[in-house]
Amino acid sequence: MNQIDPHDDVQIAYPADWRTIPPEKWAGMMMTPDEYTAMRDARVARERKAPRVGAPAPNFTLERLAIDGARTGDTFTLSSVKGRPVGLIFGSYT
Amino acid sequence: MRLNEIAAQYGDQMDFYCVYIQEAHPDDGWQVDSNLKDDVIYDTPTSIDERADLAQTCVLRLNMAMPMLLDDMNDTVDTLYNGLPERLYVLDAGHKVVWKTVAGSPGFDPEAWADAIARFLEENETP
Numbered sequence: 001m002n003q004i005d006p007h008d009d010v011q012i013a014y015p016a017d018w019r020t021i022p023p024e025k026w027a028g029m030m031m032t033p034d035e036y037t038a039m040r041d042a043r044v045a046r047e048r049k050a051p052r053v054g055a056p057a058p059n060f061t062l063e064r065l066a067i068d069g070a071r072t073g074d075t076f077t078l079s080s081v082k083g084r085p086v087g088l089i090f091g092s093y094t
Numbered sequence: 095m096r097l098n099e100i101a102a103q104y105g106d107q108m109d110f111y112c113v114y115i116q117e118a119h120p121d122d123g124w125q126v127d128s129n130l131k132d133d134v135i136y137d138t139p140t141s142i143d144e145r146a147d148l149a150q151t152c153v154l155r156l157n158m159a160m161p162m163l164l165d166d167m168n169d170t171v172d173t174l175y176n177g178l179p180e181r182l183y184v185l186d187a188g189h190k191v192v193w194k195t196v197a198g199s200p201g202f203d204p205e206a207w208a209d210a211i212a213r214f215l216e217e218n219e220t221p
Contacts (some may be wrong), residue, residue, distance in 0.1 A: 013198030028127040039124070043176075047197045050176035057189045058174040062113065062163040069153030069162060071146050076111070076163055078189065085108035085218075086185040087211060089097060089160065090177025093152035094119040094134055 010047040014040045057086075096204045098159040100211065107215055110160045114149040115172035118179030118199070142167050182207040184214055 015021060018036045021029070029036070051057055057078070064076040078086070101110040119126045120138040129135065139145035146164055153162055165171045172178055180202045184193040193210040195201045 013196045013201030046176040051191045057185045060171045065162040069150030087110040088183040089112045091180040092117045094117045
């Protein structure tokens with residue numbers, strides 16, 4: 001399913017035509033074609049606003065959780081570690 | 095957990111942070127078959143406390159070793175970086191983006207991330 005649509009001005013990993021998705025992958029996605037198209041369009045719109053390679057990474061301040069994942073109330077600001085390369089991972093449990 | 099291994103391998107040369115963002119596949123949203131099979135069934139958090147609870151579950155169940163940062167309920171940082179559903183970035187020391195995965199779950203590639211990090215560090219090795 002790693003098809004990158006060459007017609008998009010940004011790259012996202014969801015093909016424009018849902019019918020090109022293998023049937024077994026499509027079954028696992030549990031969505032209608034219209035829902036898929038709406039989801040993909042929203043993702044393309046979001047990607048247009050994301051920093052491109054070569055652009056400054058947006059600064060931010062977020063709460064930093066404890067090593068066991070508990071809330072601390074302490075914050076972390078990305079610019080506080082300027083001078084060090086950074087790897088960022090975005091995700092959620094589901 | 096591969097992400098932990100990569101962070102441990104390069105942790106002396108760069109910093110690693112996880113940003114916990116909005117749920118990719120909540121049960122009251124876009125649920126997926128794989129989550130049902132794995133019993134990962136959670137509704138969309140409606141407060142920062144609920145999101146924090148799920149973030150803690152994530153840290154503990156997946157044994158995340160990197161610092162976890164909690165995105166706010168406006169999804170501010172997720173929106174800035176288009177992190178949804180899962181994404182990897184590499185920033186240089188000046189915090190310019192030098193590499194990122196293709197947006198979308200099929201583009202999430204830890205091995206490509208590791209390769210990009212290795213390449214970046216080699217090309218920017220401090221004498």
